[in-house]
Amino acid sequence: xxxxxxxxxxxxxxxxxxxxxxxxxxxxxxxxxxxxxxxxxxxxxxxxxxxxxxxxxxxxxxxxxxxxxxxxxxxxxxxxxxxxxxxxxxxxxxxxxxxxxxxxxxxxxxxxxxxxxxxxxxxxxxxxxxxxxxxxxxxxxxxxxxxxxxxxxxxxxxxxxxxxxxxxxxxxxxxxxxxxxxxxxxxxxxxxxxxxxxxxxxxxxxxxxxxxxxxxxxxxxxxxxxxxxxxxxxxxxxxxxxxxxxxxxxxxxxxxxxxxxxxxxxxxxxxxxxxxxxxxxxxxxxxxxxxxxxxxxxxxxxxxxxxxxxxxxxxxxx
Numbered sequence: 209x210x211x212x213x214x215x216x217x218x219x220x221x222x223x224x225x226x227x228x229x230x231x232x233x234x235x236x237x238x239x240x241x242x243x244x245x246x247x248x249x250x251x252x253x254x255x256x257x258x259x260x261x262x263x264x265x266x267x268x269x270x271x272x273x274x275x276x277x278x279x280x281x282x283x284x285x286x287x288x289x290x291x292x293x294x295x296x297x298x299x300x301x302x303x304x305x306x307x308x309x310x311x312x313x314x315x316x317x318x319x320x321x322x323x324x325x326x327x328x329x330x331x332x333x334x335x336x337x338x339x340x341x342x343x344x345x346x347x348x349x350x351x352x353x354x355x356x357x358x359x360x361x362x363x364x365x366x367x368x369x370x371x372x373x374x375x376x377x378x379x380x381x382x383x384x385x386x387x388x389x390x391x392x393x394x395x396x397x398x399x400x401x402x403x404x405x406x407x408x409x410x411x412x413x414x415x416x417x418x419x420x421x422x423x424x425x426x427x428x429x430x431x432x433x434x435x436x437x438x439x440x441x442x443x444x445x446x447x448x449x450x451x452x453x454x455x456x457x458x459x460x461x462x463x464x465x466x467x468x469x470x471x472x473x474x475x476x477x478x479x480x481x482x483x484x485x486x487x488x489x490x491x492x493x494x495x496x497x498x499x500x501x502x503x504x505x506x507x508x509x510x511x512x513x514x515x516x517x518x519x520x521x522x523x524x525x526x
Contacts, residue, residue, distance in 0.1 A: 244517045245298060247305040248509040254516055255356050256304065261297035262351060262523045268293055281522055290522050298511055304363055306506040311366035314373055314381050322365050329361065351523075374498045375491065383497055385487065389467070391497045392488045396449035399486040400462050401431060404440040406479030413437070414473050414480040421470065421482065428468055431484050439479070444486055446493075458483060 244257035268289060272279040284290045311317075337343040347357050373379045383391070392399070403421075405414045417434050421427045435441065447453035454462065458481065461471050465485035474481050 242516045243514055244520065245301065245514055246510075246512045247302045247506075248309070250305045250309060252301045252305055254520065255351065255353075256359075257297055257301050257517065258351055258520055258523075259356070259360070260300040260304070261293060261520065263300065264293040264296040265523055267296075293522065294517075298513065299506070302509060302511055303502065303506040304360075306502055306509065307363050307367050307370065310502065310505070311370055314370065316366060316369045316373060318362060318365055318369075322369070326358070326361050326365060370502075371495055371498055374494050377490070383494065388488045388490060388493050388497060391500065392493060395496070395500075397446055397488070397493065398449060398454075398459065398462050399444065399446045399467075399488055400454075401435060401444045401484045401486060402438075402440055403431070403435050403482040404438045404476060404479060405481075406439050406477075410479040414482065418473055418482055427470055428484065431470065440481075444489070446489055 242254070243251035244254045245252050269279060279289055281289055334340040334343045337346055344354060347354065352360075374382050376382055377384075403414070403417050405411075405417070417437060421431065421434060424430045432443065435443070445453075449459055449463075455476070458474060458476060461474055462483050462485055465471060465483070467485050467487040469485055471481075471483040474483065
């Protein structure tokens with residue numbers, strides 16, 4: 209599945225920094241004298257690379273702290289922590305730039321409603337920090353101006369819009385059922401429902417239910433009703449292969465089915481089960497699909513480090 213770091217990076221973009229209200233910034237964003245790196249044809253400014261570098265350092269320090277160890281920030285060169293965090297910062301910057309590029313390619317622009325949501329988020333963040341001045345101070349401690357925080361927040365809004373567009377099956381950029389099925393298979397995701405019986409007469413009851421299922425013209429249409437007569441009332445669900453939701457034999461049985469097909473009577477722990485393979489749950493799967501596509505695209509795009517990057521120190525001791 210998608211790396212936790214990807215989720216963390218986008219959560220920070222979505223909720224960590226809010227945009228200042230429209231018309232309340234002192235001046236338009238002032239670009240850095242030169243970019244730190246280029247992602248394909250996109251320039252990433254020094255401030256953005258510095259932001260992701262700080263984040264990478266904080267994550268690394270947290271990992272070492274959790275393990276009861278002290279990171280060695282003095283060493284430089286191949287394999288050092290400095291090299292690792294710089295590489296991670298470049299990867300995060302590439303992901304950030306990819307979100308903006310995809311939103312532009314999909315024709316997604318920020319509307320007045322989007323801007324109003326960012327205004328509300330800024331007001332809420334200011335309130336959380338005890339006032340706008342305190343919030344601006346907090347941003348400054350992270351190396352961000354109000355305008356730079358706005359740029360991060362706007363990327364977060366574009367990320368939301370990408371997800372909304374991908375969930376719309378009528379959108380030409382949204383994945384079709386075949387693409388989602390292939391992604392689910394690649395990720396080891398199974399969507400299923402089951403009729404399950406347990407107890408002394410479990411075999412007899414599952415045979416009766418199986419007979420009703422086979423007698424139906426459209427077995428899938430009555431499957432959920434028959435589950436109510438068993439002991440499993442959870443309904444349709446998805447699981448990750450190997451996560452313990454199903455035993456290995458039952459997982460294999462589901463994987464052998466095509467969406468819409470049901471199994472025969474299977475032994476299941478202390479009882480019996482009939483499994484129904486379902487098509488992927490679009491609402492649950494599309495967000496993971498999009499994240500995977502963005503991550504893959506960000507890794508594939510050429511990244512060029514520019515001279516300005518060498519003068520940016522590792523922000524340790526935060």
